[in-house]
Amino acid sequence: xxxxxxxxxxxxxxxxxxxxxxxxxxxxxxxxxxxxxxxxxxxxxxxxxxxxxxxxxxxxxxxxxxxxxxxxxxxxxxxxxxxxxxxxxxxxxxxxxxxxxxxxxxxxxxxxx
Amino acid sequence: xxxxxxxxxxxxxxxxxxxxxxxxxxxxxxxxxxxxxxxxxxxxxxxxxxxxxxxxxxxxxxxxxxxxxxxxxxxxxxxxxxxxxxxxxxxxxxxxxxxxxxxxxxxxxx
Numbered sequence: 001x002x003x004x005x006x007x008x009x010x011x012x013x014x015x016x017x018x019x020x021x022x023x024x025x026x027x028x029x030x031x032x033x034x035x036x037x038x039x040x041x042x043x044x045x046x047x048x049x050x051x052x053x054x055x056x057x058x059x060x061x062x063x064x065x066x067x068x069x070x071x072x073x074x075x076x077x078x079x080x081x082x083x084x085x086x087x088x089x090x091x092x093x094x095x096x097x098x099x100x101x102x103x104x105x106x107x108x109x110x111x112x113x
Numbered sequence: 114x115x116x117x118x119x120x121x122x123x124x125x126x127x128x129x130x131x132x133x134x135x136x137x138x139x140x141x142x143x144x145x146x147x148x149x150x151x152x153x154x155x156x157x158x159x160x161x162x163x164x165x166x167x168x169x170x171x172x173x174x175x176x177x178x179x180x181x182x183x184x185x186x187x188x189x190x191x192x193x194x195x196x197x198x199x200x201x202x203x204x205x206x207x208x209x210x211x212x213x214x215x216x217x218x219x220x221x222x223x
Contacts, residue, residue: 002155033210043156043201043213056209090155101146101158102211109153 003027006091006105014113018079021108025072025093031055032074033094033102034066038087049074081112117202117214125220132189134217136202137182143205145178147187148213150199159187159200192221 003026013019025032034046036059045058049068060066063081068074078085088109092102117138126132136145144163148156162169162178162185169176175188189196199218203211 002157004155035213042215045210045212048210056207058210088153092156101161102156103158104148104155106155107153 002103002105004091004093004103004105006089006108008108009106010109010111012111012113013081015081015083017081017112018077019081019110021076021078021089021091021110023074023076023091023093023105025074025091026103029093029095029103030072031094032068032072033092034060034074034076035090035092036087037090037107041087043090046076078110083112086110086112117204117212119200119202119214119217121217122215123218123220125222126192127222128192128194130192130221132192132196132219132221134187134200134202134219136185136187136214138185138202138204138214139183140204140206142180143207145176145185146203146205146211147174147176147185148201148203150201150216152198156201189219192219194221194223197221 005024007022030051033048036044046060047066048056066076088107090107092104094102120135146161147159150156160171173190178185199216201216202214
């Protein structure tokens with residue numbers, strides 16, 4: 001157990017639907033990062049939050065949004081889902097600026113049918 | 114786009130042999146990190162080397178960094194079947210995010 005908890009582990013949903021992925025960071029970590037891993041795109045950085053505030057954005061689609069709550073857990077919302085959104089979604093957390101490496105959760109496998 | 118590219122894409126070796134993976138990147142970095150991923154699982158942080166360091170060791174792992182060539186290598190000595198996994202380099206260019214490379218799939222045969 002890495003200390004980063006992601007739920008659910010698996011999600012199967014239909015095109016056009018909306019889902020929410022949840023992440024609880026390791027105790028004491030203020031930064032949360034979301035990554036998408038697919039076979040054709042590799043590991044893509046989506047977005048980072050630090051202590052409730054958005055700090056960096058990567059290749060995140062407009063259909064996707066995220067937030068970090070006062071208790072530091074984070075949610076990634078994916079809407080108007082398309083087949084191509086099928087992927088592993090990872091959350092990672094780190095200390096203030098990630099200078100000691102990230103701790104990853106075990107991921108949520110999203111399948112859009 | 115990927116900041117880092119690993120070479121080779123795949124590597125197969127026998128137990129006891131050494132495995133070397135290389136990573137090249139494009140822009141200046143604060144640090145470079147190596148991660149391991151077992152099939153379909155989360156990534157595990159292995160080692161971090163800062164831009165002012167040239168070599169770092171951790172157990173059977175040895176990492177080198179050449180900032181003039183924008184490249185790094187990961188050496189796993191005396192490999193074991195349990196080392197079978199994908200290995201990724203990741204570059205810290207802005208302290209706000211890590212950009213991951215394309216990964217090397219390592220297969221270690223008993």
